[in-house]
Amino acid sequence: MNVTHEKVGTWRNLPYNRRKPERGENVQRMRASTSTCHAGVVGLRRPSSTPAAYFHYNYPLRLCHQLNFPYDHGKKWRSARTSVSIAEIRRGRTEANSNAEATSSWDEKPYEVLPSGKISYLDEQDVVAFLDPPQELIPLDPSSYNPAAYLWKKIEDIPEERRHRLLTLLEPRLISRAWEIAGTRYDDAKLANKSASGLLSNQNGTSSLEMWDCRTSGGPFPISWIKFFQKALFHYKDGNTYGRLIGRSLLAGIFSFFPPLYFTVREANEVLSTEQPCDLSYEFGDGLLNLSEYPQGFPKPAIHPWPFNDQVVIYVRHVGPGVLIGQAWQEGESLQQVPKKLCGEILMVKA
DSSP: OEEEEOSOOOSTTOSEEEOOOOTTOOOOOOOEEEEEOGGGOEEEEOOTTSOOOEEOOOSOHHHHHHTTOOOOTTSOOEEOOOOOOHHHHHHHHHHHHHTTTSOOGGGSOOEEEOTTSOEEEHHHHHHHHHHSOOTTEEEOOGGGSOHHHHHHHHHHHSOGGGGGGHHHHSOHHHHHHHHHHHGGGGGSHHHHTOOSOTTTTTOTTOOSEEEEEEEEOOOSTTGGGOOEEEEEEEEOTTSOEEEEEEEOTHHHHHHTTSOOEEEEEEEOSBOTTTOOBOSEEEEOTTSOOOOSOOSTTOOOOOOOOTTTTTTEEEEEEEEETTEEEEEEEEOOSSTTOOOEEEEEEEEEEEO
């Protein structure tokens, strides 16, 4: 069955369409003839009467390798000058089925090797591409899908041991973008009840101590030089959850000269200054936690240095499994003081 389609392909199934061409732009649309056979396999060919156009290869990954087709996983658009015959598709299906039970490289997550020799995992690129789509793509109608649910699913696709790579893959502006998208999570009641951490959701059998790696998207001095750090979360026998900020690498030596930055974790519904929704707040207070014991190796609390002693609060949103996003505010002890952001958004990934 041959059907002519006017709609262009999506960017690796991301919820975006191609941008409509502006006046004067030389943008060509795609006309593709679709041939289908059993198992829903689709082959695309460009009729000779249609000028060269660009579309994204959307064949199944295994089939692409069986037929020696390029699979760019949404990295770029290629000139469409190929055709697929029914015989080739059936031959690819037969060979794939014969090796289905064998352990091979297809059982692993797909990746590509960059010219520098580094490995770029495609499930990680999905997150980056969704937060920073190409200019020629425009989002679909927001009412047709929930951006936060899509981002949650894409983060869930990344194995836990590789999620920490998001700290270096996401630029500061994309960290801020993640905060915005996470705000749409509250439109979905089911998604709003999900938690990025078993400890924060008080699940039984979870560890009483969690370590998280964090990165800020920038901010004013003196916070601007603190880009990467860690936080620790721990349960106490009083049923509450507490935490502490810890310096990383070079900052570890600097942090050692300051009192430990302890905070109390509380449930919160909104950011006090902006009334934006959130899930949790990390309240620093004066730093003098009145606990009888602390996790092994943790120092005794002391009064917080400035500005952490000026009613600093980090408001937190759940973004995906093992991933949180936060905003730090210096709200001030004085009622006349205008709250201000202590730094940009903070990306937190469970270690």
